Amino acid sequence: MLSNQTKLKKSLNIIFRVLIIGMTWGYIIRQVFYHREWDDLLPAFSRMMDHSGWLISSGLVMILMLLNWSLESRKWQFMIGKIEKVSFFRSFQAVLTGVSISSFTPNRIGEYFGRVFILDRAGHIEGILITILGSMSQLMITLFAGSFAVVLFLPGYLAGFDEPIFYLYQGLIVVVVIFDLLLLLLYFNVPVLAGLRERLLKGKRMEKVRRFFEVLARFSFKDLGRVILLSLVRYGVFTVQYFLLLRIFRVPVPFTDGVMMISLIFLVLSVIPTIALTELGVRDSAALFLFGIYFSRDGGMSDEIRLGILAASTVLWMVNLAIPAVIGSFFVLRLKFFRKNTHPDPA
Numbered sequence: 029m030l031s032n033q034t035k036l037k038k039s040l041n042i043i044f045r046v047l048i049i050g051m052t053w054g055y056i057i058r059q060v061f062y063h064r065e066w067d068d069l070l071p072a073f074s075r076m077m078d079h080s081g082w083l084i085s086s087g088l089v090m091i092l093m094l095l096n097w098s099l100e101s102r103k104w105q106f107m108i109g110k111i112e113k114v115s116f117f118r119s120f121q122a123v124l125t126g127v128s129i130s131s132f133t134p135n136r137i138g139e140y141f142g143r144v145f146i147l148d149r150a151g152h153i154e155g156i157l158i159t160i161l162g163s164m165s166q167l168m169i170t171l172f173a174g175s176f177a178v179v180l181f182l183p184g185y186l187a188g189f190d191e192p193i194f195y196l197y198q199g200l201i202v203v204v205v206i207f208d209l210l211l212l213l214l215y216f217n218v219p220v221l222a223g224l225r226e227r228l229l230k231g232k233r234m235e236k237v238r239r240f241f242e243v244l245a246r247f248s249f250k251d252l253g254r255v256i257l258l259s260l261v262r263y264g265v266f267t268v269q270y271f272l273l274l275r276i277f278r279v280p281v282p283f284t285d286g287v288m289m290i291s292l293i294f295l296v297l298s299v300i301p302t303i304a305l306t307e308l309g310v311r312d313s314a315a316l317f318l319f320g321i322y323f324s325r326d327g328g329m330s331d332e333i334r335l336g337i338l339a340a341s342t343v344l345w346m347v348n349l350a351i352p353a354v355i356g357s358f359f360v361l362r363l364k365f366f367r368k369n370t371h372p373d374p375a
Contacts, residue, residue, distance in 0.1 A: 044365050048129055052357045055132040056350050059308050072277050072332075072339035085276050092269040093347045096262055097123055103165075103258040104143065107158050110246045112150035122146040124356030125363065126159075131353045135301055139163070142356075145363040154243040161218065161244065165252075165259040167298060168211050173263065174295025175204045177288045184325070216252055218244050266348060267291070273343055277336035285322070292318050308345050315341045 076082050097120065105119035114122070122143040129142035140163075144155030179201055247255075270293075271286045281289065296314040315337050316329075323329045329337075 041363070041365050045360050045363060048360050048363075049357045051132045052128045052353055052360075056353060060346070060350065069335060069339050069342065072335040076276050076278070076339070082276055085272050089269055089272050089276075089343075089347060092265050092272075093351070096265045096269070096348065097127075097352055099258055099262040099265065103162055103255060103262075104159070106251075106258075107162050107247075107255060108143075108147070108150070108155060110158065111154050111243060112147050114147070118146065121356075121359040121362065124352050125359045126356070127349065127352045128354075128356030128360060131349065142360075142363075145365055146359075148364075157241070157243055161247070162255060162259075164215065165256045166262065168215055168256065169259045169263045170294050170298045171211065172208055173267075173291040174298070175208060177291035177295065179204055180288055181292060215256070216249060218247060218252065263294075266344075267294075269348070270340065270344055273340035274336070277339045277343075279319075279333055279336040279340065281319075281322070289318055289322055308342070311341050311345060312338055 101116060101120040101123045104123055105114055105116055108114060108119070108122075125146060126139035126142035129138035130136035132138070140156045140159045141152075143159050144150075144152045147155055182197060182200070267287060267290050270290045271283065274281060274286055293311075293314050296318070297311060300310060300314070316334065319333075319337050320329055323333065
């Protein structure tokens with residue numbers, strides 16, 4: 029016979045799973061059917077199908093989506109292995125579950141919680157800290173690429189300005205270099221910072237908190253280098269993905285300029301706080317604003333280019349976030365919000 033407490037935990041697990049699935053699907057349906065002016069985008073899709081290689085390019089975009097989340101799954105599998113060994117498939121489930129839960133949470137913070145509830149033995153807080161460290165590596169790559177793109181982007185729009193502007197530009201380069209170096213220094217010294225917990229978190233009352241941060245000290249310099257390399261490769265994957273979509277929708281931008289503009293868009297998206305219900309709109313606005321500046325040199329954007337940019341942004345969101353979120357919603361059924369053992373795996 030099951031105890032009342034066990035029955036309560038099972039009931040709450042079921043309730044939370046149903047709520048998460050309902051909110052995920054509700055958010056995606058709202059974005060796709062209520063926040064998109066599909067009638068305006070149809071001409072862009074029509075022009076896409078006139079392109080002879082659109083089917084191959086579209087297939088490649090889907091393959092890159094699988095590669096994107098496979099890389100993230102491999103990264104999380106490696107990192108979470110410090111507290112609990114999981115298979116690649118379970119890691120893939122955890123990552124897509126995180127995408128599902130993050131779809132309706134501010135700045136996708138639900139991603140950290142969605143992944144760790146798939147663990148059997150390891151502590152959830154330790155798992156969240158490890159997940160945050162992995163996200164930090166991805167954010168660093170975004171900031172590095174974005175800051176470098178800013179340095180490349182500005183000179184094309186500084187011509188004709190007074191000399192002091194160019195001194196400010198040179199100062200910006202110095203600031204960018206120092207900022208990027210400080211980020212690297214902070215990231216690769218995470219184990220050292222975790223080692224300071226004994227000094228910063230004194231007393232018996234803080235003992236449990238010290239134990240949580242101990243997990244960060246398990247990552248060596250080599251481990252962190254491996255994590256950031258996986259993040260770099262993943263960044264390259266969804267950058268190429270975005271550029272392919274721009275080409276599919278006939279946005280006339282060379283590869284080098286396209287990568288620069290995409291890096292700027294990702295940078296803006298990483299620093300602007302968003303909530304799920306407005307994220308797609310923020311993506312569209314950022315892309316249109318930055319490409320508007322880019323095409324201003326040629327007299328501005330035509331309606332065809334504007335619609336092509338909107339279509340590329342929309343499809344990228346659907347392929348990289350909406351579809352994985354829908355798939356991840358089925359894995360939500362495996363989540364364990366309440367369990368008997370919540371202690372970290374001693375191994």
